[in-house]
Amino acid sequence: MADSTASGAPDSVPTLSQIFFAFFGIAISGFGGVMPWAHRMLVERKNWLSHEKFAEDVALAQFLPGPNIINLSIVVGSRWRGPAGALAACVGLMIAPVILMITFGELYSRFGDASWLNGPLEGLSAWAVGLIVAMTAKLAKPMFHGRRYMAIFFAAVAFVAVGFLRVPLWWALIALAPLSVAAFWWRLR
């Protein structure tokens, strides 16, 4: 379970400009939600992180306040290249979307109508959810392959609590994480 990182070897640590452009690429592809694109770029295309390491970093990003994807850029960037890496990842992630938002803001204040977006958005949101579903399946696959029943159990409890019982995400995280960690601690001892 406690998988070693894919970014363990020093020669596999990305450079500042690689970090910047990876997050730049994540941001400009990230229509309707950025997390699946971060997974695609960092895990599948660059092989900088394993599925497990990615899930762990997302856990940390989710646990802390602020937009998850921005937190993820800081966690990942700083691990590779310290403060400069964090800055490269975060600026890479934000620069293009912010410029785009300012441009769209200018257009919107001039023309003042975005209702025509509603049609395409219906399609876009359905598509974006599909990407999250696929990412979830990829992240869950190692659990099912390895028949890690305890992991499957805790994932299922978290899913039911938030998906069906509508427990707020953060409350589910702080309630379940200690139980899950204690269970694994007891087993790994």
Next chain:
Amino acid sequence: MRDDSPVNSFILLSLILSFAAVGGVNAVIPELHRQVVEGHGWLNDRQFADMFAIANASPGPNMLIVTLIGHSLGGVSGAILATLALCTPTCLLTYAVGHLWERFKDAPWRIAVQAGLIPVTVGLIAASAYLLARAADHSVAAYALTLSTAAFSYFTRLNPLWLMAVAAALGYGGFI
């Protein structure tokens, strides 16, 4: 710029919302609406809905609706300051915590924390996927589009942006 001008108040609000956004941004959109539309009347319902649509249809974090609102209240500087207010404090906090987290990466407790956190996170991501699908998919066609996108992205390595163009066109044509 007066201290109580809308743009300054909004920058302060972004700063506060940044810390309120625990566990994802969806949690703060209703609060943002409550403050910006109902509380202060800086935008009307229609403008808020339009900006929400623009932020969601554009690439990048959906939280950039804050940049758009900052822009409408205070131009380019309002947009940039609201974005910085949203990002800077939590970035610093994340940096500090991430640093500590790495420092103990070989500690036995840290390995148990990691092993325990992963399944919970996967379950939470699955739950948000489910809830997003419930919120986004209003028709059989929409569910079909979600499932085919998921299958496409799970089984092939092709860039899903191709499918996005189809999805947006289907939506524009009123099929979804």
